[in-house]
Amino acid sequence: MTQRIKFYQTGTLTVGNRLLDAENRSVQSTIDRSNSLTSGHRACQGCGEALGARYVVDTAMREADKKLVAVNATGCLEVFSTPYPESSWQVAWMHSLFGNAPAVATGVAAALRAKGREDIKVLAQGGDGGTVDIGFGCLSGMFERNDDVLYVCYDNEAYMNTGVQRSGQTPPTARTATTPTSGGSKGNVFGQGKNAPQIAMAHDIPYVATATVADLHDLENKVTKAMGLSGARYIHVSVPCPLGWGSQPCDTVRLARLATETGLFPLFEAEHGAVTNATKIRRKVPIEEYLRPQRRFAHLFKPKPDVEALAAIQAIADRNILKYGLLG
Amino acid sequence: MLRQMEGSHAVAEAIALCRPEVICAYPITPQTHIVERLSELVQEGEIGNCQYINVESEFAALSVAIGASAAGARAYTATSSQGLLFMTEAVYNASGLGLPIVMTIGNRAIGAPINIWNDHSDSMALRDAGWIQLYAETNQDAVDLHIQAFRLAEQLSVPVMVCEDGFILTHAYERVDMPDLNQVQAYLPPFEPVQILDPADPVTIGAMVGPEAFAEVRYLAHHKHLQAVEVIPQLASEFAKIFGRDSGGLIQQYRSEDAETVIVALGSVVGTIRDVVDEMRDDGVSIGAVKVISFRPFPMLALRAALENAKRVIVVEKAFADGLGGIAVNSVRMALRGLTTPIYTIIAGLGGRAITKASLLRAFGEATRDELDDPHFLDLNWTVIDHELARAKEKRRSGPIAENVLRDLGLVGGKPV
Numbered sequence: 001m002t003q004r005i006k007f008y009q010t011g012t013l014t015v016g017n018r019l020l021d022a023e024n025r026s027v028q029s030t031i032d033r034s035n036s037l038t039s040g041h042r043a044c045q046g047c048g049e050a051l052g053a054r055y056v057v058d059t060a061m062r063e064a065d066k067k068l069v070a071v072n073a074t075g076c077l078e079v080f081s082t083p084y085p086e087s088s089w090q091v092a093w094m095h096s097l098f099g100n101a102p103a104v105a106t107g108v109a110a111a112l113r114a115k116g117r118e119d120i121k122v123l124a125q126g127g128d129g130g131t132v133d134i135g136f137g138c139l140s141g142m143f144e145r146n147d148d149v150l151y152v153c154y155d156n157e158a159y160m161n162t163g164v165q166r167s168g169q170t171p172p173t174a175r176t177a178t179t180p181t182s183g184g185s186k187g188n189v190f191g192q193g194k195n196a197p198q199i200a201m202a203h204d205i206p207y208v209a210t211a212t213v214a215d216l217h218d219l220e221n222k223v224t225k226a227m228g229l230s231g232a233r234y235i236h237v238s239v240p241c242p243l244g245w246g247s248q249p250c251d252t253v254r255l256a257r258l259a260t261e262t263g264l265f266p267l268f269e270a271e272h273g274a275v276t277n278a279t280k281i282r283r284k285v286p287i288e289e290y291l292r293p294q295r296r297f298a299h300l301f302k303p304k305p306d307v308e309a310l311a312a313i314q315a316i317a318d319r320n321i322l323k324y325g326l327l328g
Numbered sequence: 329m330l331r332q333m334e335g336s337h338a339v340a341e342a343i344a345l346c347r348p349e350v351i352c353a354y355p356i357t358p359q360t361h362i363v364e365r366l367s368e369l370v371q372e373g374e375i376g377n378c379q380y381i382n383v384e385s386e387f388a389a390l391s392v393a394i395g396a397s398a399a400g401a402r403a404y405t406a407t408s409s410q411g412l413l414f415m416t417e418a419v420y421n422a423s424g425l426g427l428p429i430v431m432t433i434g435n436r437a438i439g440a441p442i443n444i445w446n447d448h449s450d451s452m453a454l455r456d457a458g459w460i461q462l463y464a465e466t467n468q469d470a471v472d473l474h475i476q477a478f479r480l481a482e483q484l485s486v487p488v489m490v491c492e493d494g495f496i497l498t499h500a501y502e503r504v505d506m507p508d509l510n511q512v513q514a515y516l517p518p519f520e521p522v523q524i525l526d527p528a529d530p531v532t533i534g535a536m537v538g539p540e541a542f543a544e545v546r547y548l549a550h551h552k553h554l555q556a557v558e559v560i561p562q563l564a565s566e567f568a569k570i571f572g573r574d575s576g577g578l579i580q581q582y583r584s585e586d587a588e589t590v591i592v593a594l595g596s597v598v599g600t601i602r603d604v605v606d607e608m609r610d611d612g613v614s615i616g617a618v619k620v621i622s623f624r625p626f627p628m629l630a631l632r633a634a635l636e637n638a639k640r641v642i643v644v645e646k647a648f649a650d651g652l653g654g655i656a657v658n659s660v661r662m663a664l665r666g667l668t669t670p671i672y673t674i675i676a677g678l679g680g681r682a683i684t685k686a687s688l689l690r691a692f693g694e695a696t697r698d699e700l701d702d703p704h705f706l707d708l709n710w711t712v713i714d715h716e717l718a719r720a721k722e723k724r725r726s727g728p729i730a731e732n733v734l735r736d737l738g739l740v741g742g743k744p745v
């Protein structure tokens with residue numbers, strides 16, 4: 001259920017919990033949330049991934065009645081949360097490798113089935129690189145077998161843990177350490193990259209959704225819905241990264257919201273390969289508003305606006321808006 | 329029960345008796361018959377609630393086993409050759425995490441040139457990945473070693489590879505004394521993990537470890553292998569009590585106690601070597617053999633004790649390091665350090681080349697007269713090699729080596745380029 005709640009606090013567009021019934025309030029607002037990813041970890045200030053993971057795992061913990069096992073791919077989330085001998089995880093948690101989290105999760109689920117412990121749920125998570133690039137074979141295998149795993153990708157649009165290199169989720173024109181803007185280059189090229197949620201849908205799995213850290217209720221609702229289903233489920237969460245995007249830590253949530261309000265990151269749900277719900281854009285925002293606060297796109301505005309590239313990005317947003325019917 | 333059966337099926341049934349809870353499989357010759365038979369056994373309900381997962385790669389196969397093992401299930405997989413290399417990263421991960429997974433290696437050469445037949449290049453490539461490696465001589469060995477492997481793995485929390493020669497064992501029909509479930513259950517207690525993913529007692533497994541502790545963690549893995557050197561013979565004698573058969577252990581000696589020349593080898597070739605030893609003994613040659621069963625951990629002391637009185641040692645092995653020579657021989661040298669015993673290496677059986685008694689007789693004979701070159705490549709066709717070297721010298725683009733060699737041998741049509 002991702003029905004949009006209409007009570008917004010003026011200006012911020014943030015849903016005010018105090019305006020809602022107790023049962024409609026977010027997991028994050030409850031006193032008994034599991035706090036699965038507790039404080040003291042080493043993420044950068046304003047890390048969208050840390051925020052996203054906390055929302056996701058707390059919700060999954062509530063839905064699983066705390067009977068949850070989490071499997072994590074290598075990446076920022078894994079590294080900042082578990083510098084030995086410390087751990088931020090207050091959940092049974094395992095990290096094996098960069099590219100095998102879906103398969104490890106399959107193994108955990110298989111073990112639980114063998115032991116008749118299907119009451120314990122399995123969550124797997126990774127960054128965009130670990131998910132859509134190096135782990136894609138394992139992810140596709142997990143989807144295709146419809147293994148009983150919820151996989152969540154925290155998409156910050158590059159390999160952040162190794163210093164911001166391009167991934168298959170890096171948007172066109174973005175500057176990364178391997179798509180530099182030196183020598184007149186315009187950063188990551190157009191016409192590349194993959195649409196991971198659509199590919200997930202092509203596996204006909206029970207549930208696919210996209211979400212962002214800007215809309216807590218929507219994200220929690222989607223996790224809740226996914227946790228209520230069995231089989232392979234996939235949620236692709238946009239998580240701005242101040243370090244990699246060159247944005248202000250205080251702008252993480254704003255950028256995540258602008259990503260959807262521009263149409264660049266459409267929010268939708270799909271069941272068995274068909275879109276069942278797309279979140280309407282309330283106020284369409286020109287892409288410049290989203291791009292300008294991010295230094296990875298600075299070359300699009302300075303020394304003079306790159307009109308052609310900006311138009312091409314706007315065209316991508318407009319195509320999304322059309323494709324998912326995001327307006328009206 | 330005595331049965332005449334294919335090696336792969338014998339291993340599959342032995343695995344089934346060990347009651348694995350998760351089996352993950354990705355096909356590669358010559359491992360296929362093992363996982364095929366296991367899929368039938370699971371399907372027919374012979375292995376309780378065992379979950380059989382058809383995965384999309386060997387990397388996934390071992391990764392699924394890693395997840396299953398960390399969640400407390402007895403996990404098994406099998407592979408060969410390219411498949412073992414494809415899962416390399418997970419091989420190290422399983423041992424690093426101390427997960428007692430058992431994996432069969434149907435030993436096969438590594439390409440290029442692609443080759444499906446037997447040698448030891450695959451398991452030797454991963455000899456130092458932290459896994460215990462046991463090598464089977466016969467299908468009976470293979471059956472028995474798998475049962476011991478689960479016990480050993482779970483007792484020490486370390487993964488174990490059981491290596492058996494592709495085709496020579498996997499596809500051979502031999503008599504096997506197949507244990508029954510009661511025996512196996514008396515020998516192999518239920519899996520009691522040292523660490524488990526349990527929401528009731530949540531732990532973090534696989535944390536990042538920096539320079540301040542990494543060396544200690546690694547040393548503890550080393551220590552575990554040293555413990556295994558003690559445990560492996562104990563498990564073999566317990567095995568003998570329950571199953572009434574000597575099987576397993578670190579090494580096995582064959583007429584070597586008083587021998588001047590001692591052959592050291594791993595796997596099925598030991599059978600041929602026993603016959604050659606018998607023939608040479610009949611001719612009055614003082615010769616014997618030592619079979620290395622546990623290659624990792626390497627039985628330093630046991631092997632040294634078995635070899636220290638020998639006048640010379642010959643290591644026969646099915647893998648080598650380009651530009652250097654044998655691989656197993658280096659461990660043998662380590663066991664004999666401080667002694668001046670001459671050690672020869674015979675590289676044999678590469679890519680499935682038959683290792684004949686006649687060839688071994690000749691090579692061992694030369695070694696006993698200290699006339700053998702070292703390393704010695706058994707049965708090399710020097711005409712073909714000289715031809716190709718000359719061709720390559722003459723012309724830079726002299727064509728693909730493998731194809732040229734096959735043409736020289738008249739095995740494919742057309743003339744050599």
Ligand SMILES: Cc1ncc(C[n+]2csc(CCOP(=O)(O)OP(=O)(O)O)c2C)c(N)n1
Pocket residue numbers: 049074075076077098099126127128129130131156158159160161162167417
């Ligand atoms: C097989 C392998 N290749 C490369 C790496 C190096 N590596 C570790 S984390 C990482 C980047 C992770 O990127 P992503 O999955 O997007 O997660 P993020 O750090 O951005 O959250 C890379 C390249 C590795 N650990 N293992």
Ligand code: SF4
Pocket residue numbers: 042043044045046047048049050076077080156160161240241242243244
């Ligand atoms: S680099 Fe980005 S993803 Fe990584 S911890 Fe910092 S803000 Fe988070």
Ligand SMILES: [Mg+2]
Pocket residue numbers: 127128129154155156157158159160167
């Ligand atoms: Mg990333």
